[in-house]
Every structure is written in structure tokens, then in C-alpha cells.
Amino acid sequence: xxxxxxxxxxxxxxxxxxxxxxxxxxxxxxxxxxxxxxxxxxxxxxxxxxxxxxxxxxxxxxxxxxxxxxxxxxxxxxxxxxxxxxxxxxxxxxxxxxxxxxxxxxxxxxxxxxxxxxxxxxxxxxxxxxxxxxxxxxxxxxxxxxxxxxxxxxxxxxxxxxxxxxxxxxxxxxxxxxxxxxxxxxxxxxxxxxxxxxxxxxxxxxxxxxxxxxxxxxxxxxxxxxxxxxxxxxxxxxxxxxxxxxxxxxxxxxxxxxxxxxxxxxxxxxxxxxxxxxxxxxxxxxxxxxxxxxxxxxxxxxxxxxxxxxxxxxxxxxxxxxxxxxxxxxxxxxxxxxxxxxxxx
Amino acid sequence: xxxxxxxxxxxxxxxxxxxxxxxxxxxxxxxxxxxxxxxxxxxxxxxxxxxxxxxxxxxxxxxxxxxxxxxxxxxxxxxxxxxxxxxxxxxxxxxxxxxxxxxxxxxxxxxxxxxxxxxxxxxxxxxxxxxxxxxxxxxxxxxxxxxxxxxxxxxxxxxxxxxxxxxxxxxxxxxxxxxxxxxxxxxxxxxxxxxxxxxxxxxxxxxxxxxxxxxxxxxxxxxxxxxxxxxxxxxxxxxxxxxxxxxxxxxxxxxxxxxxxxxxxxxxxxxxxxxxxxxxxxxxxxxxxxxxxxxxxxxxxxxxxxxxxxxxxxxxxxxxxxxxxxxxxxxxxxxxxxxxxxxxx
Numbered sequence: 001x002x003x004x005x006x007x008x009x010x011x012x013x014x015x016x017x018x019x020x021x022x023x024x025x026x027x028x029x030x031x032x033x034x035x036x037x038x039x040x041x042x043x044x045x046x047x048x049x050x051x052x053x054x055x056x057x058x059x060x061x062x063x064x065x066x067x068x069x070x071x072x073x074x075x076x077x078x079x080x081x082x083x084x085x086x087x088x089x090x091x092x093x094x095x096x097x098x099x100x101x102x103x104x105x106x107x108x109x110x111x112x113x114x115x116x117x118x119x120x121x122x123x124x125x126x127x128x129x130x131x132x133x134x135x136x137x138x139x140x141x142x143x144x145x146x147x148x149x150x151x152x153x154x155x156x157x158x159x160x161x162x163x164x165x166x167x168x169x170x171x172x173x174x175x176x177x178x179x180x181x182x183x184x185x186x187x188x189x190x191x192x193x194x195x196x197x198x199x200x201x202x203x204x205x206x207x208x209x210x211x212x213x214x215x216x217x218x219x220x221x222x223x224x225x226x227x228x229x230x231x232x233x234x235x236x237x238x239x240x241x242x243x244x245x246x247x248x249x250x251x252x253x254x255x256x257x258x259x260x261x262x263x264x265x266x267x268x269x270x271x272x273x274x275x276x277x278x279x280x281x282x283x284x285x286x287x288x289x290x291x292x293x294x295x296x297x298x299x300x301x302x303x304x305x306x307x308x309x310x311x312x313x314x315x316x317x318x319x320x321x322x323x324x325x326x327x328x329x330x331x332x333x334x335x336x337x338x339x340x341x342x343x344x345x
Numbered sequence: 346x347x348x349x350x351x352x353x354x355x356x357x358x359x360x361x362x363x364x365x366x367x368x369x370x371x372x373x374x375x376x377x378x379x380x381x382x383x384x385x386x387x388x389x390x391x392x393x394x395x396x397x398x399x400x401x402x403x404x405x406x407x408x409x410x411x412x413x414x415x416x417x418x419x420x421x422x423x424x425x426x427x428x429x430x431x432x433x434x435x436x437x438x439x440x441x442x443x444x445x446x447x448x449x450x451x452x453x454x455x456x457x458x459x460x461x462x463x464x465x466x467x468x469x470x471x472x473x474x475x476x477x478x479x480x481x482x483x484x485x486x487x488x489x490x491x492x493x494x495x496x497x498x499x500x501x502x503x504x505x506x507x508x509x510x511x512x513x514x515x516x517x518x519x520x521x522x523x524x525x526x527x528x529x530x531x532x533x534x535x536x537x538x539x540x541x542x543x544x545x546x547x548x549x550x551x552x553x554x555x556x557x558x559x560x561x562x563x564x565x566x567x568x569x570x571x572x573x574x575x576x577x578x579x580x581x582x583x584x585x586x587x588x589x590x591x592x593x594x595x596x597x598x599x600x601x602x603x604x605x606x607x608x609x610x611x612x613x614x615x616x617x618x619x620x621x622x623x624x625x626x627x628x629x630x631x632x633x634x635x636x637x638x639x640x641x642x643x644x645x646x647x648x649x650x651x652x653x654x655x656x657x658x659x660x661x662x663x664x665x666x667x668x669x670x671x672x673x674x675x676x677x678x679x680x681x682x683x684x685x686x687x688x689x690x
Contacts, residue, residue: 168513175456
């Protein structure tokens with residue numbers, strides 16, 4: 001998809017360095033790729049397309065500085081990446097199924113993606129002399145007893161339950177990443193991502209925003225797990241991508257994780273109210289039991305991100321949710337190409 | 346080391362099934378191999394000899410039902426194991442460096458041993474239809490805020506620190522093991538081992554019993570980390586081995602971890618008093634700073650093990666410590682073969 005001349009011009013300007021985005025075809029990954037391209041990076045997107053939707057990349061494929069490589073990071077990195085190891089300057093690791101039904105479908109693969117996949121990418125970064133960023137998760141806090149969650153909180157995670165493949169996988173990936181950093185094997189950054197929403201979410205992934213919006217739009221009964229009083233804090237995807245890029249380029253030794261998310265906490269019932277108002281849906285609400293180990297409250301303390309990155313979320317919920325509903329409406333309507341970044345940007 | 350005729354007779358009696366002990370050349374592993382052989386098992390001991398001492402196997406090598414295979418479980422299992430996969434009836438996974446200086450020397454290898462190694466052995470158990478036992482650790486509780494520690498306690502573990510490669514590695518190994526159990530891929534058992542001591546400890550591994558005993562015996566100054574008021578609960582190795590074997594053969598679905606250890610809690614200073622009395626040492630005591638994330642208190646709640654396994658430790662500290670001192674005295678004196686199981690049995 002690239003003409004050699006164009007790529008040379010570009011990579012020369014960036015000292016020939018490439019940016020790897022593992023999981024780049026996923027929800028957040030595809031927005032990150034778009035933002036990196038807009039900044040002038042040459043992006044190599046690595047994805048196994050396990051949970052990603054190829055349509056997420058539709059608008060990127062024709063970009064002269066974008067390459068897509070289909071591969072699973074639990075195996076050896078493909079030659080098209082490994083043979084150019086020395087050319088990578090930045091390695092973003094966003095690769096892992098992130099919604100419970102998806103990461104629980106093959107829990108061993110989830111764990112190996114977190115641990116073996118991260119190990120493979122850290123070795124690449126070490127070989128390349130590249131900076132590495134791990135996208136960890138608020139799930140490392142489990143069902144938190146500290147509120148809001150600060151990075152120093154050690155979490156309340158059940159390591160024997162059905163969510164552990166992801167929660168403990170990510171905790172293990174953090175441990176591995178910080179070991180590389182402490183030993184000077186690579187410059188590292190670790191983001192703990194809280195709930196994020198926006199266009200390119202998978203309609204079927206079982207996350208609360210996509211569930212509610214898709215059900216409201218389709219007129220299906222709306223599923224609320226538990227009584228809906230559990231809280232989440234929702235960050236629009238453009239804010240999240242800006243935070244990830246700021247963290248990657250930040251100074252310091254990188255040996256501390258950084259929460260990224262929107263501290264605007266609300267109950268699931270409140271979110272439902274917004275969705276119903278936006279979509280005009282009058283669908284019935286069906287309650288189902290809370291999943292095992294489902295966290296009751298989630299809200300990031302983002303003081304560290306503010307201080308370190310001069311970053312905080314800017315997109316109000318009403319605006320982000322309108323853009324998300326508009327995108328899902330087109331998506332569910334079976335329409336063709338959607339704008340890569342929706343109105344809320 | 347085996348004559349084919351002997352092995353056939355034996356394995357026929359046990360329906361041809363073999364018992365795999367990964368990490369079988371280590372401290373606890375070597376005692377477990379001896380006890381399994383005494384029970385009549387045909388034992389295949391797999392070890393990379395990273396932290397194990399080959400001399401631990403001295404008395405086993407000539408046993409007709411014992412085989413040693415040198416291999417690292419982070420890689421594919423060796424043909425001598427994989428080719429006989431269907432013959433294994435029991436798989437014990439004790440493979441991992443377990444003392445901080447050793448597991449921190451190559452933290453990535455520690456993590457991969459826990460996760461990739463456990464995955465390889467679980468796959469073997471699945472293929473074999475064998476029952477699998479993971480030796481997890483009290484370290485999954487971190488620096489615990491609940492005392493004594495019950496299995497339902499979620500722990501207080503720092504997933505970003507220098508102990509995380511082991512603590513989080515074991516938590517990840519538990520997650521993986523319980524996923525195999527829940528999915529019906531293998532029958533699983535998980536033991537959380539608390540501090541254990543006895544002959545075959547590595548004099549250099551930095552654990553408190555071996556440190557104190559070796560320093561007292563050699564007349565070197567005795568190192569106490571912190572003020573010595575931190576507590577541990579020490580289980581003699583023969584009790585631990587009995588607990589592991591009872592857990593492996595126990596009924597139930599195996600989907601809950603089981604603490605194994607001795608609830609006889611004491612401060613490190615109290616332990617030192619016993620060691621000085623036993624050895625007659627008058628060496629000076631040197632205090633050093635506590636390592637990062639060192640747990641302040643450790644004591645297992647073993648109600649679950651008592652109820653499920655009808656097991657509890659039987660060897661009093663004075664007896665176990667005398668046997669341990671006697672063994673170290675011979676070992677440090679450079680003497681030849683030691684008795685496989687010391688007087689305390």
C-alpha cells in the first residue's frame with residue numbers, strides 16, 4: 001500500500017524511525033493509529049484481528065505511511081517486523097481482548113497475550129532501543145476498596161476467578177514491563193486505561209456503552225446488570241488517545257503507572273438516562289444478575305497524569321455520546337465508510 | 346539408570362502411569378520425589394538445575410523408578426516427556442526459583458516460568474488426562490493486611506515492584522490453572538505454600554532459615570533484616586510434602602486454593618534465638634534494611650487444609666531445626682552423601 005518514495009521522504013524526516021501499534025486494529029488502537037499518522041509518524045499496525053474489526057482500518061489503509069501486518073503476538077514476531085527491529089522508535093502495546101465475554105472465551109490465550117506477547121514486544125523494544133508503552137487497565141484494581149483509585153493502590157483482585165485471566169494477565173504484564181525499565185533494558189511507560197467509549201467499539205463486545213447504545217438504537221430490550229447502581233467513569237476515545245501519546249512522549253524514568261480516564265463518575269442507570277434521551281428509545285429495561293467479581297465502583301484519580309502530562313479529558317459526555325450514537329446508528333444501518341474520528345473531536 | 350524389566354513391573358502395577366515432578370531437583374521437589382518413590386510411584390523429575398542442587402538427587406538416582414530429565418519448562422517439553430504424554434497420571438509443578446535474590450536475578454525468566462511453564466505442563470496434563478498440582482505461594486498475599494491469611498483474602502501485592510515477577514507470576518499461574526479446571530481441560534489442585542525449611546535448602550538462596558543456620562554454623566556475623574520483629578511461620582519439609590501429596594489425591598472439584606504451612610508464627614528474632622541455642626553460636630548480629638515490599642507478618646490459616654485433607658503439620662520446630670542444622674553442618678563441612686530425609690521424620 002505504500003510507494004517507496006513517499007515512505008523514504010517521511011521516514012527520513014523522522015530519522016527513519018517507525019512506530020509499532022500492536023492491537024492497532026482494535027477500538028482504541030485504530031484511533032491511535034489515525035492520530036499518529038496525523039502527527040506524521042510512519043505506523044506499522046500489528047493485529048491478529050481476533051476482536052478487532054477490519055473496518056476500523058478502512059480509512060487508514062490508503063495512507064502512504066500506514067502498514068498493516070496480521071500476526072498474533074503470542075507467537076514469534078513476523079519477519080516484516082523482526083527484520084526491521086532496529087528501525088522502530090516507539091512500540092505501543094494495545095493488544096488484548098478487553099471485554100469480559102471476549103477475554104474469557106479463551107482465557108489461556110488472554111493470559112499468554114498479556115505475558116508472552118508483552119515479552120515479545122519488550123524484546124523488540126530492547127533490540128530497537130525503542131520506547132515501549134503498555135496499555136494496562138483499571139482492572140488491575142479489581143473491585144476497588146479505595147475510591148477514587150490512585151496508582152499506589154494495590155487493588156482488590158481475585159486471582160482465582162473468571163476475570164483473573166485478564167486482570168492478573170495485565171498485572172503480570174505490568175510487572176514484566178517495569179522489570180525491563182528497572183534493568184535499563186528499555187524505556188517504558190505504563191498507562192492504566194479506565195472505561196473508554198466512542199466510534200469503533202465492537203457492537204457485540206458486551207461493554208456497557210456499546211450494549212446500551214446498540215440496544216436503544218435497535219429497539220431491543222435494554223439489559224442492565226444488577227440494579228444499575230454500580231458506577232463507571234467514561235472517557236471519550238479522542239481524549240484517551242491524546243493521553244496515551246502524551247504519556248509515550250513524557251519525561252521521567254517511567255517507572256510508575258499512570259491512570260488515564262475521565263473522573264466524571266456516574267451510575268449505569270444515569271448513563272442509561274443519557275442514552276435514552278439521545279436515541280429517543282422507549283425500550284423496556286431487563287435486569288440480569290451482576291457478573292462474578294464485577295466492580296461496583298470505578299473512578300480514576302488522574303492527578304498524576306495532570307501533573308506529569310498536563311493532560312485531562314476535554315470531551316463532555318453529551319458530546320462524546322452523541323458522536324458514538326451517530327456512529328453506531330450508521331454502523332447498525334449497514335452503511336458504508338464512517339468518518340474515522342467522529343464529531344466530538 | 347533404569348533396567349527396563351524393573352520399570353515395566355512397576356508401572357504395570359500402577360496401571361502404567363507416571364508421575365511428573367517439575368522442579369523435582371529443588372529443595373521441596375527432591376523430598377517430594379523421594380516420598381513418591383517410597384509410595385511406589387514411577388517418578389520423572391524435570392528440572393533445569395537453575396537453582397536446584399544436583400546433590401539433592403544423589404540418593405534417588407539409583408532408584409529403579411526414578412528418571413531425571415534436564416529441561417526448562419519455559420521451552421517446549423522435551424521429547425522424553427512429550428512422547429510419553431499419555432502415560433502421565435499426575436503432574437506436580439514445583440518449578441520456579443523461590444527466593445528473592447534468585448527469582449530477581451532474571452525476572453523475565455521467573456515470570457515466563459510461572460506462566461509459560463505452567464501452560465506447558467497444563468497442556469501435558471490435558472493431553473494425558475492427568476491431574477495437575479500447582480505449587481503457588483503465600484506471596485500471592487503480598488504484605489498481608491489480613492492475619493492470619495485465609496484463602497479468600499485477595500492479597501496486598503505491589504504489581505510494579507521488584508518482587509512482582511514472582512508474586513504476580515504465581516497469581517497468573519493460579520489464574521491459568523483454575524481456568525483449566527473450570528473449563529474441564531484438566532483436574533487441578535493449587536497449594537499456597539508458606540515458609541518451609543529443612544535439609545536440601547540452598548545455603549546461598551537468601552532465605553531466613555538457611556541464612557541464620559549457615560551464618561551461625563560458620564561463625565560469620567548474623568544478618569537480620571530490619572529489627573527482626575517481622576514474623577514468619579515455618580513448616581518442616583516432610584510436613585509440606587505430606588500436605589502436597591494429600592492435596593493431589595484429595596476429592597472435590599479442586600477449584601479453590603489450599604494454604605499449606607505451619608501456623609506456628611514467630612518473629613525472626615525468636616527464630617534466631619532457637620538457632621543460636623542449637624548451634625551454640627555467639628556470633629555478632631548485623632542489622633540491614635528490610636528489602637522492598639518485604640511482608641511484615643505471615644501466618645497461614647490452615648482450616649481448609651485440615652477439613653479437606655485431614656492434614657496438619659506434626660514436626661515441632663525444635664526437632665525440625667535440629668535436623669536442619671545437622672544437615673547444614675555436614676553440608677558446609679564438605680562431607681559426602683547425606684541421608685535423604687533427616688532425623689525429624
